[in-house]
Amino acid sequence: MKKLLLVILLLSLVVGIGFFNLSNNSEAEVEVLKIGDQRGDWGYPTPHRHYLRGPGYLRMSLIFDTLIWKDESGFVSALAEDWSYEEEENYFTFNLRRDVNWHDGTEFTGQDVVFTFNYLQENPYGWANLNAVEKVELIDDYQVRVYLSQPYAPFLERVAGVVPILPEHIWAEIEKPREFTATEAVVGTGPYQLAEYNRTQGSYFYQANEDYYGGDPIVEELIFVKTNSPEVELQRGELNIVEVMPEAVESLAEAGFELMTGNHFWANKLMFNQHQEPFDQRKFRQALAHAINREELVERGLRGYGVEGSQGLISPDSKWAAKELPEYDYNPQKSRNLIEELGYSKEDGVYTKGDQSLEFTLLTQEDRISEIIKQNLKQVGIEVEIRVLDEASLDTKIDNWNFDLAISGHGGLGGDPMVLNQMILDDDPKSVRFKENQQLIDQLEKQLTIMEQDRRLEVVEDIQGIYAEELLAITLYYPEEYWASDGTIPWFYTAGGIAIGIPHPLNKLALIERDFD
């Protein structure tokens, strides 16, 4: 009898799963979806209180919508139904949706948009630089115009697609947004509402907004939890999607999990202190590029999970990547020749010139990659001593030009090519902060003002060419990140990364039935 019951139970389970899979294609809802994360806490999901990294923005973006958003192929409408650019007067017009309510039932109008831009100019938000916005005008309840102070090509990708629209009726009175944690602080128009946030446990609990204008949420309850063993918990069925170590990819694929790898929008760079001899000489920097075996870095250092760096910085996956760039093949002999052309000669295996010998300190956060670089350079005749630091120490030393060589990385390489300006000119430890090539500066400034994509691309390609020629840092590689999921949700990678370029699959559009395109 018991056996019979067991068989019936098993059969019904199998049928049940089959039915579930079938219905998944139509209208089925997932009751609970759990997403794991190694860090857990990314701050309270309001614009001013989430921590300013990608995962913090993503948690906030479930609640707050933007004017426009991106899916796997590019911009899609969000709070704005459509948008257009008026070149002569330099403004963007956004026609807003009329069927949108805030989570508390209040109607959303253009006034909220105008308010948000004004509010964020007074209370800056770390994810959106509004310096290019001159004013925002309400034309009627459902149409707004954003006037720019000068033509600003990154506007859609960096502003309209990033700025979370806030409800005026709640935020108008809030003078200190960084201290605003009341329940009204998480009233938005997005597909999910925050039900609970637990900082200590590093967890978030969201419930679907059944009235979402953009389509029905597929998942009823969405939970983010902290995990220190993502692969284990995924396999146990405790989590539905997690980021996993590349080394676990094969066994997870064999176990039937869906594996996703994003674009290569994050780069690790070898930075030089170009204010210091001999790094101030382009020829010497080029000699180093020939000395470093980037293929070995990927194959041995990353165990194959990555792509060699392009010296134009922009990832080859990006639509903005230059087709042709100066190349620096791995060629130790060529490297030695270049160094000797600069007047160095070898003494005990190390190049010296006068009292200056080529012995440097390499600052880094981890040592596997640096060991390979050390060996590569030793082969040429350059001695390197490795010093491992945490990120904050490393950034500060680079910021103060208190280093010889350093390995440091950053993302944002798939989104708007404005990242080139930030990583070449900005006063930021991730940037090379190089202002000596006027042609480069001119082209960088110019690319921001060209609203037409093809014409802009020409300038952007030119910039990458000059950058590769100057070689102010060696782009070492773009590592691969992997996500594994149990297939409950058809996740996808967003064109150019989510918002300003977050290279995660956790786009909120994957969680709703999309019907408004």
Add this chain to the structure above:
Amino acid sequence: MKEKRLSGYLIALIIILLLNFILPRLMPGDPITAMYGDALTELTPELRIALEERYGLSKPLVGQFFNYLSNTVLNLDLGYSFYYEESVVQVVMNYLPWTLLLLLTSLILSTLLGFVLGVESGWEYNQRKDRLLLLILLIINGMPGIVVGSLLLIIFSWQLSIFPTGGAMTSHASYTGLVWLVDILHHLALPLITLVLTRLPSSYLLMRNSMFGVIEQPFIQLARAKGLKQERIKYVHGARNAMIPLITQVGIRFGTFLGGALFVENIFSYPGMGTLIYQALLNRDYPLLQGSLLLLSLIVLLVNFVTGLVIDRVDKGGY
């Protein structure tokens, strides 16, 4: 004597206050760069200045120090966490209970277990039972906490799925009553066992040696001559006198033990002070570091103080 002890504590407190301010700032790296990291790409110079202003980082270091001192000592105000945008006390109160739970349960368990095993072992010094216990505990003693913790995690959580992989409770499960309690104990088990195992050998060895020293004493002989029951002699007459070093050790080594607990928290992502301090360190969250370290130091001092009182009592009550 008492005054001398108190002035000792006062000096310790002053040194702690000083170190708490100086040490975090000796680390290279500034809070804003540390916290904003990748997002620096949108950190405009104006925003940076506003943040420095907000966090009081634009003041000279001496000014910051006097601010800190007057706030901490006069107003008992531990300041405002840069990273969490909340008062340090509020932040710490979310994490401290978990550390205390882990710390106290493991302290009590390891002391009790060490006490009993030590008494049994010392009583039968160099006999079979003693030698077996000694061997087992010396083996455990040879393994660092991180090895014990990782082994437990891999075997009992990853492989056998008996215990959760980390955390202090199941998130958003809305458990209540007994289920809630069991859930918490379930999460507590592995870090607790790790800590008990790492501390057990030292309390065991101490108790064993001390017990061995006591059994030869005349008052034990006397008790035996009186014809008292073995268990009574062992525990009331023997162990009571032998336990002073064990209590002293709880006090003296409490600081080290606390350090160990903070470390074990990180292995099991247990949301206690260890996890909090580690994060605060990476973020260069000076006020949070100062506040957390100060509170923990105060707890250690308090435990030392209480241990002193307990020893006085046990000592006086001795035979």
